[in-house]
Every structure is written in C-alpha cells, then in structure tokens.
Amino acid sequence: MDSQLVVGIDVGGQTTKLGVVDARGTVLAQTVIRTDTYDTVEPYIEELAEALKKIVREAGAEGNIRGIGVGAPNGNYYTGTIADAPNIAWGRKGIIPFAKLLSSRIGGLPVALTNDANAAAVGEMTYGAARGMKNFIMITLGTGVGSGIVINGEIVYGHDGFAGELGHTTAVRNNGRICNCGRTGCLEAYCSAIGVARTAREWLQLTNEPSALRSLDNITSKDIYEAAKDGDKLALKVFDFTGRMLGRSFADFVAFSAPEAIVLFGGLARAKEFLIGPIEEAMNESLLNLWKGKIKIVFSQLKESDAAILGASALAWELDK
Amino acid sequence: MDSQLVVGIDVGGQTTKLGVVDARGTVLAQTVIRTDTYDTVEPYIEELAEALKKIVREAGAEGNIRGIGVGAPNGNYYTGTIADAPNIAWGRKGIIPFAKLLSSRIGGLPVALTNDANAAAVGEMTYGAARGMKNFIMITLGTGVGSGIVINGEIVYGHDGFAGELGHTTAVRNNGRICNCGRTGCLEAYCSAIGVARTAREWLQLTNEPSALRSLDNITSKDIYEAAKDGDKLALKVFDFTGRMLGRSFADFVAFSAPEAIVLFGGLARAKEFLIGPIEEAMNESLLNLWKGKIKIVFSQLKESDAAILGASALAWELDK
Numbered sequence: 147m148d149s150q151l152v153v154g155i156d157v158g159g160q161t162t163k164l165g166v167v168d169a170r171g172t173v174l175a176q177t178v179i180r181t182d183t184y185d186t187v188e189p190y191i192e193e194l195a196e197a198l199k200k201i202v203r204e205a206g207a208e209g210n211i212r213g214i215g216v217g218a219p220n221g222n223y224y225t226g227t228i229a230d231a232p233n234i235a236w237g238r239k240g241i242i243p244f245a246k247l248l249s250s251r252i253g254g255l256p257v258a259l260t261n262d263a264n265a266a267a268v269g270e271m272t273y274g275a276a277r278g279m280k281n282f283i284m285i286t287l288g289t290g291v292g293s294g295i296v297i298n299g300e301i302v303y304g305h306d307g308f309a310g311e312l313g314h315t316t317a318v319r320n321n322g323r324i325c326n327c328g329r330t331g332c333l334e335a336y337c338s339a340i341g342v343a344r345t346a347r348e349w350l351q352l353t354n355e356p357s358a359l360r361s362l363d364n365i366t367s368k369d370i371y372e373a374a375k376d377g378d379k380l381a382l383k384v385f386d387f388t389g390r391m392l393g394r395s396f397a398d399f400v401a402f403s404a405p406e407a408i409v410l411f412g413g414l415a416r417a418k419e420f421l422i423g424p425i426e427e428a429m430n431e432s433l434l435n436l437w438k439g440k441i442k443i444v445f446s447q448l449k450e451s452d453a454a455i456l457g458a459s460a461l462a463w464e465l466d467k
Numbered sequence: 468m469d470s471q472l473v474v475g476i477d478v479g480g481q482t483t484k485l486g487v488v489d490a491r492g493t494v495l496a497q498t499v500i501r502t503d504t505y506d507t508v509e510p511y512i513e514e515l516a517e518a519l520k521k522i523v524r525e526a527g528a529e530g531n532i533r534g535i536g537v538g539a540p541n542g543n544y545y546t547g548t549i550a551d552a553p554n555i556a557w558g559r560k561g562i563i564p565f566a567k568l569l570s571s572r573i574g575g576l577p578v579a580l581t582n583d584a585n586a587a588a589v590g591e592m593t594y595g596a597a598r599g600m601k602n603f604i605m606i607t608l609g610t611g612v613g614s615g616i617v618i619n620g621e622i623v624y625g626h627d628g629f630a631g632e633l634g635h636t637t638a639v640r641n642n643g644r645i646c647n648c649g650r651t652g653c654l655e656a657y658c659s660a661i662g663v664a665r666t667a668r669e670w671l672q673l674t675n676e677p678s679a680l681r682s683l684d685n686i687t688s689k690d691i692y693e694a695a696k697d698g699d700k701l702a703l704k705v706f707d708f709t710g711r712m713l714g715r716s717f718a719d720f721v722a723f724s725a726p727e728a729i730v731l732f733g734g735l736a737r738a739k740e741f742l743i744g745p746i747e748e749a750m751n752e753s754l755l756n757l758w759k760g761k762i763k764i765v766f767s768q769l770k771e772s773d774a775a776i777l778g779a780s781a782l783a784w785e786l787d788k
Contacts, residue, residue, distance in 0.1 A: 281626040306725050309723065311725075314722050319715070327756070394637070402623075403623055440627075
C-alpha cells in the first residue's frame with residue numbers, strides 16, 4: 147500500500163492537538179494531550195508518541211504514514227528544534243531537539259517542524275484559501291500576530307530558520323505600546339487579540355463614550371466582536387482602528403515580496419466583516435500605485451477546529467520533495 | 468569553443484553602459500552610448516545592438532556569448548519589459564518589450580532583464596560581497612533607494628515581477644516627507660542622495676548651527692560627504708540621522724526574511740565610515756533579541772566603475788539554470 151497519509155501535530159502552550167490526515171485534508175482521526183503538565187520534554191514526548199500510535203491505529207494507517215509535521219512556537223525548520231519558547235513549560239529554557247526526539251520514539255519516521263504561523267501557511271497552500279498560489283503572506287491574528295511568507299511556492303525560512311516575524315515589525319515608530327518582545331510599537335502590540343482588547347480598554351479610559359463594554363470586568367477580543375455585532379460604536383471603532391493599522395503595515399509587506407494575496411487566519415480573523423473594509427482601504431491608500439487595487443485580502447478557508455492539525459500535517463507532504 | 472562570456476547592459480536615464488564579462492567578473496571590453504537622445508525605442512535599440520557587436524568583436528568573443536543581462540529602471544524579469552520608466556525618454560509611456568526587441572536584433576541571443584537593484588544583487592552574489600550567501604538584502608543608495616532581495620540564492624520577483632521596493636516602505640508614519648512616488652514618509656525620501664541633501668537643507672534652515680555647507684548654493688550628498696570628512700558637525704549629524712533611519716528600517720526587513728547580511732551599494736554607500744556606526748546601532752536597538760548582533764552590514768565589493776555592467780551581466784549566467 148502506498149504511504150498516503152500524514153500526521154499533523156500542533157503544539158500549543160496548554161494542549162497539543164494531533165491528527166491523521168489524508169491528501170485532501172480530511173482529518174481521519176484526532177486526539178488532544180496536555181502540553182502544560184510536563185516540566186521536562188521526555189515524558190511529554192513519551193505521551194505524544196503513545197497518542198500518535200493510538201490515532202494511527204484508529205485511522206487504520208499502520209505502516210501507511212509518510213511523515214509527521216509539527217507546528218510549534220519558536221520551531222526552527224532547519225534544525226527541528228524548539229528554542230526558548232516562553233509559553234511552554236518544558237520549552238522555556240534552552241533548545242529542545244524536538245523532531246529528533248519524536249522521530250526516535252516512533253521508529254524513525256521523518257518529522258518536519260516549523261513555527262505555527264509557517265505551518266498555517268503551508269496548510270492554507272495545501273488545503274485552503276491559498277491553493278494554487280505561489281506568492282502570498284499568511285498573517286495569523288491570535289494571542290500574538292504571526293506570519294508565514296511564501297515565495298515561489300516555498301516558505302521563507304531565511305538564513306537562520308526564523309524568518310517571518312512580521313508581528314514584530316514597527317507599526318508605531320515613536321511612543322508605541324510596549325510589546326511582549328520587549329520592544330515598542332510592534333504590530334503585535336496593536337493587532338493581536340490582546341492588542342485589540344488593550345485598544346478598547348485605553349479608549350474606555352480616555353473617553354466617556356457610551357459602550358456595552360463598560361460593564362465588563364476583563365474585556366477580551368471576543369467581547370469586542372460580540373459588541374460590534376450588536377452595533378456598539380466604540381467596538382466598531384476598535385476594529386476600524388485595528389484594520390487600518392493592519393492595512394498600513396500590509397502595504398509595507400507588499401513592497402517586500404509583491405504577493406498575490408495576504409491570507410488572514412486566527413481567532414481575530416473571525417471579525418472579518420469589521421476588518422476587511424478598513425484593511426483594504428488603508429492598504430490601498432498606502433500602496434505604491436502599481437499595486438493599488440491588485441492585492442487580495444483573503445480569509446482562511448480551513449475549518450477552524452481542524453486548522454492547526456491541517457497546517458502542521460501539510461508540512462509532512464513536503465518531506466519527500 | 469564553450470560559451471564562456473556574457474554581456475551586461477546597464478540602462479540609465481542619461482547613458483547606457485555595456486560590457487563583455489567573463490566568469491570571474493573581469494570586464495574584457497566596454498563602451499557607453501546615450502540613452503537620452505532617443506524619443507522612441509527602436510533607433511536606441513539599433514545603436515545598442517551596434518555597440519554590442521563592436522565590444523563583442525573587441526573582446527574576440529564572437530560566437531562565444533552565452534547571453535545578455537540587462538539592468539533597467541522598472542525592468543520586469545518575468546516579462547522582459549520596461550514599464551512606464553519616468554526617467555527614460557523612450558520609456559516614459561507604456562510598456563517596452565525590451566528583451567524581445569534586443570534579442571531579435573542580435574540573432575536571437577537570450578536576454579534576461581530586471582531592475583537595476585536586482586541586477587546589483589545578482590552581481591554582488593556572483594562576483595562581490597555576497598559570494599556564497601543564499602539570503603541577503605541588497606540596498607542601493609543612489610538618487611533613490613532601491614533593493615534586491617535574495618532568498619535561497621534567488622532574487623525575489625514576487626507575483627508580478629515587481630517585488631523589492633523597500634525604498635518605498637514607510638519610515639515615517641505621520642507628517643513624513645513627500646516622496647517622488649506621491650506618497651509620504653518613504654525611506655527613499657530620507658535616505659537617498661536627494662533625501663540626504665534635503666535633510667541638510669532643512670537643518671540649515673531650521674538652526675543657526677555653523678556649517679561649511681551654508682556657503683553652497685545647491686547642496687548635494689557629495690558636498691555633505693566632503694564636509695563630513697572635514698569634520699563639519701552638521702554634515703556628520705546628517706549622516707548619523709540617515710544611518711539611524713536606515714538601521715531602524717533594516718530591522719523590519721530582517722523580521723521579514725532573516726537575511727545573513729544587508730549589502731549596501733551606490734553613491735551614498737561611499738560614506739561608509741559615517742553610516743556604518745549609526746546603521747548598526749539603530750538596527751540592533753530595533754531588532755528582536757534573537758537577531759541582535761547577528762546581522763552583518765557589508766558594503767559592495769565591486770569596482771564602482773564596473774559595478775553596473777557586472778550586476779547586469781551576472782543575470783546572464785542564470786539564463787541556463
């Protein structure tokens with residue numbers, strides 16, 4: 147029988163999702179294990195390998211797995227390592243040879259690893275909104291702002307494997323917000339889920355504008371989205387501001403790699419209806435004439451519950467290339 | 468006999484330089500024709516073809532030319548065309564099928580064409596400071612600020628062939644200088660030869676600071692360089708400001724493609740001694756921790772008089788790949 151299936155593993159700070167996936171992007175079997183209950187990597191890998199064997203059996207895919215793809219924070223494609231990942235208990239310090247550790251526990255099957263945003267980009271190119279595209283930029287709008295850049299059909303890893311940190315390009319040059327990375331003015335400090343909540347909180351403090359958000363203790367981006375759907379003016383303005391910030395930065399990204407499209411993914415991308423207008427307007431205002439009106443903004447087409455697994459799994463199809 | 472030689476053609480607004488080049492980057496024969504004395508492209512191509520035949524004869528290279536590389540403003544690698552080049556009389560309006568026109572006048576020899584900054588990047592990779600590098604960004608500091616981006620050993624052309632307009636990324640978000648492209652705050656408006664002269668003129672107007680530049684009617688970047696060499700404080704501050712602007716933008720470029728180095732080229736890059744310090748300082752202040760101190764800033768190693776021809780010629784070596 148041909149090796150026609152792959153496994154995708156999405157390593158998150160709290161949980162790790164894994165699934166067996168076929169060439170059309172159907173998840174045949176999947177499961178979840180905890181990431182955050184281990185202080186060292188070895189017992190975690192042990193449980194991950196067991197879970198993996200279980201879903202491979204469930205999918206009837208023994209001996210039929212072509213390879214494993216892993217999306218993980220601070221994952222390095224070149225080295226297969228996870229380096230100093232602040233949100234993972236066992237990954238916080240030093241460099242974990244993740245791909246090697248996992249591969250040796252599962253009979254030497256090949257393991258490809260990259261960061262979650264790059265995995266999402268490969269997933270979108272393989273199964274989703276970027277099918278057939280050779281040049282696009284994936285922007286993930288989640289807790290942070292991540293990015294995966296595809297040029298000539300390939301993810302850009304750069305000299306050291308860490309290319310594509312567009313969330314940490316400078317959106318506000320002077321007096322910008324402090325970012326988690328220690329610098330100021332990063333796009334992520336404004337346009338992540340956390341950044342959006344911060345914008346709302348700042349504006350509630352600075353103005354007297356009435357808003358349903360005033361009654362909430364701890365505002366999240368989801369609250370702002372719900373309020374916007376109810377027509378809350380302040381919430382709508384928050385999305386307008388966020389979309390415009392994104393659009394202006396996107397214009398700079400376009401000047402770099404002249405992509406066919408920018409693909410948006412992640413929790414915040416659910417607010418598509420409120421973001422798309424301001425993004426396109428601000429981007430086109432800021433673009434060089436030659437690109438005005440020509441760069442598509444598209445949203446992920448992967449089923450949200452499967453997206454993380456699909457993205458990681460797509461890496462494994464590249465293993466033999 | 469093997470086809471061991473190539474021809475490089477650099478199309479500038481006033482003159483066109485062309486030369487026969489060997490694999491080691493030696494210019495065996497070269498000449499110059501006018502660009503600006505033709506209103507239409509056909510008679511220009513006619514003279515260019517004659518000049519080309521002459522230098523090929525001079526180099527004893529008849530029947531031994533592998534291909535022709537052309538660097539030209541607004542040159543598009545995919546289509547071999549020059550599109551709406553504002554500084555070229557015969558190129559101002561519409562799309563000139565340059566590669567096709569030239570090839571058909573010289574017996575069908577293959578012609579590769581790209582913009583001048585991309586040509587410079589290929590030149591530097593083939594013969595110069597970027598030999599052996601697979602990932603770097605070329606920044607040309609001339610009348611404008613151009614760029615050529617190399618990823619995995621290949622120039623990034625993007626979806627439409629126009630990638631790499633880093634001179635038109637936004638360096639100043641609000642109240643920025645008007646740029647030739649019609650937008651405001653572009654890096655080029657500050658860090659080109661023209662931008663640097665503008666900085667000096669602004670500062671002379673806004674302050675009473677003594678400076679040798681006050682006595683000049685029409686300040687050029689060369690004047691500022693000469694003054695800086697004489698220790699003129701205002702001139703030194705102009706370079707400090709320019710270098711810091713470049714360094715901060717470079718940090719954003721690094722976040723995109725994680726290059727091994729940024730290579731500087733062009734008239735203004737002669738002021739290396741005054742630019743390198745502020746560039747490196749500002750870039751490292753602005754970089755994510757993982758890149759601090761790791762990105763090389765290097766200056767072109769091509770002989771300046773030959774550089775334009777060499778850059779264009781290097782494209783021709785890629786023709787058979």
